[in-house]
Amino acid sequence: MTEPHWLTASEASKAFAAKKLSPVELVQALLTRTEALDPKLNAYIRLDAEGALDAAGAAEKEIAQGRIRGPLHGVPVGVKDIIDVATLPTTCHSHILVDNVAKADAVVIQKLRQAGAIVMGKLSTHEFALGGPSFDLPFPPARNPWNPDHHPGGSSSGSGAGVAAGLFPVALGSDTGGSVRNPASQCGIVGLKPTYGLVSRRGVFPLSFTLDHVGPLTRTVADNALMLDAIAGHDPADPGSAATQSRHFGRMLDRGVRDLRIGFVRHFHETDMPAHPEVTAGLEDVARVLQAEGAEVRTVHLPTLNEFSGINRVILCSEAWSIHAPWLREHPEKYGELCRRRLLPGAFMTAGDYVGAQRRRLELIASVEDALRDFDILLCASSMDPSSRMDDPAETARTYPRQARSPFNVTGHPALAMMAGLSSGGLPISVQFVGRYFDDATVLRVAAAYERATPWHTKRPPIG
Amino acid sequence: MDKAVIQALARAAGLDKALADFPDDVYTAAAQAMDNAGAVKVPTDPTAEPWPPMKAGEGL
Numbered sequence: 438m439t440e441p442h443w444l445t446a447s448e449a450s451k452a453f454a455a456k457k458l459s460p461v462e463l464v465q466a467l468l469t470r471t472e473a474l475d476p477k478l479n480a481y482i483r484l485d486a487e488g489a490l491d492a493a494g495a496a497e498k499e500i501a502q503g504r505i506r507g508p509l510h511g512v513p514v515g516v517k518d519i520i521d522v523a524t525l526p527t528t529c530h531s532h533i534l535v536d537n538v539a540k541a542d543a544v545v546i547q548k549l550r551q552a553g554a555i556v557m558g559k560l561s562t563h564e565f566a567l568g569g570p571s572f573d574l575p576f577p578p579a580r581n582p583w584n585p586d587h588h589p590g591g592s593s594s595g596s597g598a599g600v601a602a603g604l605f606p607v608a609l610g611s612d613t614g615g616s617v618r619n620p621a622s623q624c625g626i627v628g629l630k631p632t633y634g635l636v637s638r639r640g641v642f643p644l645s646f647t648l649d650h651v652g653p654l655t656r657t658v659a660d661n662a663l664m665l666d667a668i669a670g671h672d673p674a675d676p677g678s679a680a681t682q683s684r685h686f687g688r689m690l691d692r693g694v695r696d697l698r699i700g701f702v703r704h705f706h707e708t709d710m711p712a713h714p715e716v717t718a719g720l721e722d723v724a725r726v727l728q729a730e731g732a733e734v735r736t737v738h739l740p741t742l743n744e745f746s747g748i749n750r751v752i753l754c755s756e757a758w759s760i761h762a763p764w765l766r767e768h769p770e771k772y773g774e775l776c777r778r779r780l781l782p783g784a785f786m787t788a789g790d791y792v793g794a795q796r797r798r799l800e801l802i803a804s805v806e807d808a809l810r811d812f813d814i815l816l817c818a819s820s821m822d823p824s825s826r827m828d829d830p831a832e833t834a835r836t837y838p839r840q841a842r843s844p845f846n847v848t849g850h851p852a853l854a855m856m857a858g859l860s861s862g863g864l865p866i867s868v869q870f871v872g873r874y875f876d877d878a879t880v881l882r883v884a885a886a887y888e889r890a891t892p893w894h895t896k897r898p899p900i901g
Numbered sequence: 902m903d904k905a906v907i908q909a910l911a912r913a914a915g916l917d918k919a920l921a922d923f924p925d926d927v928y929t930a931a932a933q934a935m936d937n938a939g940a941v942k943v944p945t946d947p948t949a950e951p952w953p954p955m956k957a958g959e960g961l
C-alpha cells in the first residue's frame with residue numbers, strides 16, 4: 438500500500454473499508470509527518486491533534502459498525518484560517534483577530550463533518566486572504582514544499598503547501614482573485630474555484646462579497662470532485678447562494694474529452710501578460726495532449742487581462758474597505774504592512790467607481806458567456822511564472838499579479854488550476870480550465886482526462 | 902493627486918491615525934485607487950446595469 442501520507446481521500450476510504458488502515462492510524466501518521474515537516478513549511482497556524490484523534494476514533498467506530506457515511510468518512514482535512522471551526526480560533530492570520538474564537542462551524546465545515554471528514558486544524562493564509570507573504574504577522578508565512586525558499590502561492594498558502602507535502606490529503610481554501618488556484622498552481626496540486634453561489638460562504642470571513650468563493654485543494658481531480666460533492670448546496674442564509682441541486686460532480690470523470698470543444702485563450706499569456714517561456718511551452722503541451730485525447734482545440738478571444746484585473750481591483754478594494762474601515766481607522770498599526778497597503782485604496786474609491794466597475798463587469802460576463810456558447814471549456818494560463826523566492830519581495834510583487842485567475846472571480850464561472858509540468862528550476866507550472874455556470878462537472882471531466890494522460894499528479898515534492 | 906487633497910480625503914474617510922502613522926501608505930493608496938478606477942471602461946450606454954442585479958425575494 439502507498440505510504441499513508443500519500444494516500445488520496447479516495448484511496449484512504451478504500452483502505453478503511455478493506456480494514457487495511459484505520460482513520461486513527463492515518464491521523465497518527467499525518468501528525469508524525471506534520472511534526473517532522475511543518476517547522477520548515479509553516480502550513481499550520483493551529484494544529485488540533487486532540488480534536489482530530491477524537492474525531493478519527495469516532496469515525497473508526499462507525500466504519501467498523503458498517504455505518505459508512507460516504508467517501509470522506511474518516512478522511513483528514515485542513516482548513517484555511519478564515520473559515521470558522523467551532524471552538525478553534527479564526528485569526529485570519531492577523532493580529533486583529535488573534536483572540537477570535539469561532540462559536541460555530543461554517544456551513545462548509547458542518548457539511549464536511551456530516552460527510553465524516555476530520556478537521557486537522559487551521560492553516561496559514563495571507564492576512565485576511567489579502568496581504569502576504571508577510572513577516573510582520575503573528576504567524577510565519579507558509580513555504581513551498583517543492584522548495585521552502587519559494588512562495589507557495591496564496592492566499593490559501595497553508596492549504597496548498599499542506600496538501601502538496603502530504604500533511605493532509607484535502608483542504609479548503611477561499612478564492613477572491615485566485616487564492617485557491619494560485620497555491621494549487623505553485624504547489625503542483627488541483628484547486629477548484631466553483632461556480633459563484635454553489636458553495637456557501639456563511640462562517641467564512643469575507644474579503645469581497647461579490648468575488649468570494651470557497652473551494653477545495655486536493656492532489657487528484659477525483660478527490661476534488663468528492664470534496665465538492667460534500668460542500669456544495671443551497672444555503673438560504675447566504676445571500677449569494679444559488680438554488681441548485683447539483684451533485685455527483687465526479688460523474689463524468691471517466692468520459693474523456695472526445696468531441697469536446699475547447700477554446701484556448703492564448704492572448705492572456707502571449708500578449709496581455711507574456712508568460713515565462715516554460716509556462717508558454719507547458720500550455721501548448723496541454724493543448725496538444727487534449728487534442729490527442731480527441732478534443733477540438735481552437736483559439737478564442739476574450740477582453741484583455743488588464744480589463745478583468747482592473748475591475749477585480751476596484752470591486753475588491755471597495756467591498757473590502759466597507760468591511761475593514763472601522764479597524765483601519767482605529768488600529769491601522771495592527772495590520773501587516775502589505776495588507777494595510779492593499780486595503781487602503783478602498784478609502785479613495787468613489788461610489789461612482791464601484792458602480793461603474795459593476796456595470797462594466799456585466800459586459801465582461803457577457804463576453805465570456807458568448808465564448809462559452811461556442812466552446813464547452815476554456816483553456817488558459819493560471820500563473821505566468823513559477824513561484825518567486827520568499828526573500829525577494831520585489832520579485833514576489835512583480836510576479837504575484839501576473840496571473841489569469843481574477844477574470845473568473847469577476848464573472849463567477851467555475852475555474853480549476855492544476856499542475857502541467859515542472860520548470861527547469863524544479864518548481865510546478867500550471868494550467869487553468871474554465872467552464873459554464875454550474876457545469877463544474879465538465880471542468881472536472883477535462884481536468885481528469887488531462888490528469889490521466891500526463892504524469893504530473895504522480896510527482897512529489899522533494900521534501901521527505 | 903495633490904497631497905493636500907489626499908489628506909483632506911483621508912481625513913474625511915476617518916483615516917487621521919493612518920495619515921499620521923503611515924503617511925506613505927495613504928498617499929500610495931490614493932494613487933493606486935485613481936489608477937485602478939481610471940483603468941475601468943465604464944459603459945457609455947446609460948441603460949447598462951451593474952452586476953449583480955437586484956432580485957427581489959431571492960436568497961432571503
